[in-house]
Amino acid sequence: MTATVHEVTDLYPTRQGGEPRVIPRQDPVVQGTAEQGPMDAETLCGFDEKGYLTIDQLITADELQLFRDELKRLAEDPEVKADERTVVEAKSNEVRSIFDIHKTNEVFRKIANDPRIVDRARQILGSDVYIHQSRINYKPGFVGKDFTWHSDFETWHAEDGMPTPRAVSISISLTDNYSFNGPLMIMPGSHKHYISAVDKTPENNHKQSLVMQGAGVPDPETLTEFADKFGIDVLEGPAGGAIMFDSNCMHASNGNVTPYPRSNVFIVYNSVENTPVEPFAAPQPRPEFLSSRDFTPAGS
Ligand code: 6CS
Ligand code: FE
Numbered sequence: 001m002t003a004t005v006h007e008v009t010d011l012y013p014t015r016q017g018g019e020p021r022v023i024p025r026q027d028p029v030v031q032g033t034a035e036q037g038p039m040d041a042e043t044l045c046g047f048d049e050k051g052y053l054t055i056d057q058l059i060t061a062d063e064l065q066l067f068r069d070e071l072k073r074l075a076e077d078p079e080v081k082a083d084e085r086t087v088v089e090a091k092s093n094e095v096r097s098i099f100d101i102h103k104t105n106e107v108f109r110k111i112a113n114d115p116r117i118v119d120r121a122r123q124i125l126g127s128d129v130y131i132h133q134s135r136i137n138y139k140p141g142f143v144g145k146d147f148t149w150h151s152d153f154e155t156w157h158a159e160d161g162m163p164t165p166r167a168v169s170i171s172i173s174l175t176d177n178y179s180f181n182g183p184l185m186i187m188p189g190s191h192k193h194y195i196s197a198v199d200k201t202p203e204n205n206h207k208q209s210l211v212m213q214g215a216g217v218p219d220p221e222t223l224t225e226f227a228d229k230f231g232i233d234v235l236e237g238p239a240g241g242a243i244m245f246d247s248n249c250m251h252a253s254n255g256n257v258t259p260y261p262r263s264n265v266f267i268v269y270n271s272v273e274n275t276p277v278e279p280f281a282a283p284q285p286r287p288e289f290l291s292s293r294d295f296t297p298a299g300s
Pocket of ligand 1: 135156213290
C-alpha cells in the first residue's frame with residue numbers, strides 16, 4: 001500500500017506511537033474582526049481566551065418545540081434507527097446520536113444554515129464556512145452514556161484530514177442542561193494547546209469511536225495537567241440556549257442517570273479555506289456522513 005504523502009505539512013502530528021506530547025497551537029483562534037459583526041470585540045476576545053462562548057435563547061420557544069417534536073419523531077422511526085448514520089447506546093440500544101441531520105432533515109437543514117449561527121461562525125473563522133458534520137445527541141434519561149475527554153479537532157485531523165483547527169462547533173440545547181444530567185464540560189483555554197495522542201487509528205475506527213472513543217483520547221497524566229492548569233467549566237443552561245466552541249477545546253460530558261434527557265443539536269462549521277485532505281493518521285477517510293465533502297458555503 002503506498003503511503004499517503006501530504007503536500008500539506010502536518011503541524012499537528014498525532015497517533016504516531018511513542019509518548020504523548022503537548023504542541024502549542026500554531027494557528028489563531030479568531031480570524032475575523034468585530035467590525036464584521038454580529039459579535040462585538042469583547043465577545044470575540046472572550047472566545048479567543050476561553051475557547052467558547054454561550055448564547056442565551058438562540059432559538060424561539062416555537063422553534064424549540066418544533067425541534068423537540070422532530071427529535072421524538074426521529075428517535076421513534078425504525079428506519080432512522082436502522083440507518084448507518086444513527087448510533088445507539090451500547091447497552092440500552094436507545095438512540096445515542098443521529099449524524100448528517102443537516103442533509104437528511106429539512107427542520108435541521110434550515111437552522112444549520114440560519115444567519116444567527118452562520119454569521120457568527122463566519123466571523124470567528126474569518127471566511128465563508130461550510131458544514132463539516134452535524135448530529136443530534138440524545139443523551140437519554142437513565143441510560144445516556146458519557147463522552148470522554150477529547151479534542152474534536154484531533155479526530156477530524158487524524159481521521160478526516162482537516163489541516164488546521166479553523167473550525168467551530170455549535171451545540172444548541174433542546175432540553176435543560178443541569179449540573180446533573182451530563183452537560184457539556186470544557187477546559188477553558190485548553191484550545192491553545194494540542195495534545196498529540198499515541199495510539200494508532202484502527203481500521204473503521206468510527207464504528208466504535210462514536211459509542212466510546214479510544215484512539216485520540218488523551219492519557220490521564222496529560223489530562224490531569226490540563227485540568228489542574230485550566231480548570232473545568234460545566235455549561236449548565238436552559239433549553240433554547242447554545243454554546244459555540246473551538247474545534248480544539250478539551251471537552252467531555254458525563255453519563256446521565258437522571259430522568260431528564262440532555263439532548264442537543266450539534267453542527268460543525270469549517271472554513272472553506274481549511275477543507276480536508278487525506279487523513280493525517282488513519283488508514284482511510286471516514287464516511288461522508290461524518291466528514292462532508294460538500295464544501296458549498298453554509299447559509300446559501
Ligand atoms: O468523531 C467525531 O467526529 C465526533 N466525536 C466526538 C466525541 N465529538 C465530535 C464528533 O461529533
Ligand atoms: Fe466532541
